[in-house]
Amino acid sequence: MTRVLLTGGSGFIAAHVLDILLEHGHSVVTTVRSQEKANKIKEAHPNASEKQLSFAIVEDIAQEGAFDKAIVSDPPFEAVIHTASPFHFNVTDVQKELLDPAVIGTTSVLKSIKKSAPSVKRVVITSSFAAIINASKGNWPDHTYTEADWNPITHEEALQNPANGYRASKTFAEKASWDFVEKEKPNFTISTINPPLVLGPIVHYLNSLDSLNTSNQRIRDIYQGKAKEQIPETGTFLWVDVRDLALCHVKAIEVEAAANKRFFVTAGHFSNKEIAQIIKKEYPETQGLPSDSTSGGDYPKDGVYSYDNSRTKDVLGIQFKSLHESIKDTVKSFQSVEA
Template identity: 35%
Template sequence: MAGTVLVTGASGYLALHIISQLLDKGYRVVGSVRSQDKADKLLRNFKSQIGSKADNLCFSLVADIAEPNAFDQTFKAYPEIEAVIHTASPFTMGYADFEKAYYTPAINGTEGVLRSIKAHGLKVRKVIVTSSFASIMNAARLHDPTFIHTEDVWNPMTKKDATHDEFAYCVSKKLAEEAAWNFVKNNDVNFTMTTVCPPMIIGPQVFDEDASGSLNQSNQVFTKILDTKPGEKFINDVRLLSSDARDVAAFHIIPLERSNVEGHRLFPASNLYSEQEVLNIVLEKFPQLKGQVSEGEQEDTAVSIGFSNEKTRELVGGYDFLPLEKQVVDGFQQVLKARGISL
């Protein structure tokens, strides 16, 4: 299905990978961003990187996705939009006002874009919503490898259970995904919906320059390693789920091209990893750092998470995920380059 796709939150780490792949496949892309400065910068970067393919990219300004009717003008300005990939949702920690920082933007942003599609996106036939493993995760059973997290599992936490910001983020992702499914169920819509529930997303940035700034939450393990000292203790208590950003982006495009995934949750998890495993890969592949950073613990004692995404793999006809080593090497060498460290 080559056509026009709206990608919300277009300046985000994952969204940029999605846009890059869409443009490479010949789609026309409308990206929503908060400011004209961001739009101008992204357009310059894409033109510099992919040349004339960037002619199929333009931007719509949406200052606050949580505002009512935030996307109405986008669909009025671009009535040719045939599909929407809704990635816009913050993944930051440290806020005390959970309602304002997590729940409101996640839920209102998701419901708002769906309302705008229903009212003004008359050609939209496919909607893909970025959810998260956080909406699947059972925190009480996270360290129990016999409890298997699958596409059919839902995070049981409620707002009352959100005793800290990480739990509030997880609850916000669950509530936003539930709101999306309920909207489709309770409204007469002309589009199908698929949600994508990625775990921690590791890997390179689309643009090298972005590796010099504040990295997304998952990739902060790279800067954490570089900020350690020899002999320093390195956290190694749980194995997390990860997938490469390029794979997660591909899973947002698969629903545009395969009708059998419509109405499903996709769970693109490729592997388990501990921070110690990431550190071991870094020390093996970048030996110049030995003696400069922590070597962590000799024994990896991290507890594993039970998971299975067999249903997702069957739906998409099988998928070869990029291995953890490539996720780490491609992402970490960008950070080294950005810091001026010799490769």
């Protein structure tokens, strides 16, 4: 059993990470922005004792020292999984609403650990394919993305629009964390987890279909008939199921060989057209789905970048779920929220 601090506990990914931490017998304190969120999570885990699951309120992760209190625990923490970071494009000030929370949130948790939690040996940080991809290259069919790739985005480009701002926020935050380890030489290692689009079942106690995580909105929209006339373009052609991603976070604190490594966590390629076809096959009664001849949402004719996920498979021992299983389970989770 490991004593773990999990940040951003009410997030889509963190909710699944919490399930697996408890399943694996770890003892968890999770940070949330409000007592109301803590109560919802607690209600959803009625069998977890206070020793197994408790909460720390961190209202604003973008404040310096935001985690100073949360990181102090009795018994002391041995690992931290940091998932808290904004992911949405509904912003008016990229610096304040995307870059600062991501970068300050990540570095402040590392500073707090170094200052007040010498017992912590492993830190896992949720980064993103956004910190790997070179968007200026487009679909780049002759390139294979790996952990060695870094998004070359500049600060100036980051401020141009929210999409750039998001990609930059993940890149700058991850770079800041590796820089921190290099310069500060703390007595913990870090592992970064870099997923592309994260699909998969929603956690019923945190979600309505109106407040869905950004990645799953495409599945909801197709399911709700919004793609009947035209399937939206796919955009990013790589995906991972949230349950596999959550398992990677937990394995990264459990597997010794994961220390000081980046993990490009992807199950492979997908398209919005494939999502529509799976929903049609599994839920034929659904109204308003696109037909086989509906245009849009397919792979680009000139091909798309490849990927190498061998490190995740080899070091963390992950067998990825299929797109079919993921979409089937996601729609089922939507139905349980609607019911």
